[in-house]
Amino acid sequence: MRYEDCDESLVEAFLKVVEARFPRYAHLNIKLIYDTKKRTKGGTITLASIEKASDKLRFFTKDNIAVEGYDYVLIMDQKAWELASDKDKVRMISHELQHILIDEKDRLKLREHEISDFYMEVKHNEDDPEWKRRLGTLVDDVYAQEQEEKEE
Numbered sequence: 001m002r003y004e005d006c007d008e009s010l011v012e013a014f015l016k017v018v019e020a021r022f023p024r025y026a027h028l029n030i031k032l033i034y035d036t037k038k039r040t041k042g043g044t045i046t047l048a049s050i051e052k053a054s055d056k057l058r059f060f061t062k063d064n065i066a067v068e069g070y071d072y073v074l075i076m077d078q079k080a081w082e083l084a085s086d087k088d089k090v091r092m093i094s095h096e097l098q099h100i101l102i103d104e105k106d107r108l109k110l111r112e113h114e115i116s117d118f119y120m121e122v123k124h125n126e127d128d129p130e131w132k133r134r135l136g137t138l139v140d141d142v143y144a145q146e147q148e149e150k151e152e
Contacts, residue, residue, distance in 0.1 A: 003075070006032040010076060013086075017093045021124075025100055028108075029066035034078035038143045045136045045143075047080040050096040052110050071108055072100065080139045088135050091125060095132075 010032050018026055031053075039046040051073045053061065058069030074096050084092065098121050101109040125131055 002035065002037050004034045004036060004078070006034050006076065010034075010081060010089075013089050014074070014093055017090055017097065021094055022097045022100075024102075025097060028072065028100070029068075029070045031061055031066070031070040031073045033073065033075055034081065035075050036078050038079075038140075039077065045080075045140045046077065047132065047136060047139065048074065048076045048092045048096050050074045050099050050110070052108055077139060079142055080135060083138055083142065084135055087128075088131055091131055092135075094124065095121060 014030075014032055030050075039049075053070050053073055057073070058071075061070040061073075062068065074093070076092065080092065081089065099111050101111040103109055122129070128134075
């Protein structure tokens, strides 16, 4: 299957990031899954993404944790997670959580990439502003190497 439930390492890191940087989202139900295949957008590898759950997805994701279904789904590239340093793992999770938006009427939405909205993230990553490109190149190279091995 393309998507898999995440392991405990992602859950633990996610909970730490929410507690440390995004406590206002602690009440949200966010499903964490791995994507086992390479995704790209505009020629750039997608390390992680977050989606707002539709009503249909909320229905299908009901479980003991989220009795009314999940609010969002965070999709983590499994290879990216395996290859990332602990600091880069925090960066990936933090980046995706920056996309969550709760409007003045408490409606859940997604925020697009806007530098003004991501100021906190830019400041948080000033020690390694190229982290995403560096990690993306590494993950992309591993996928390419695996593809070459399959073709041999």
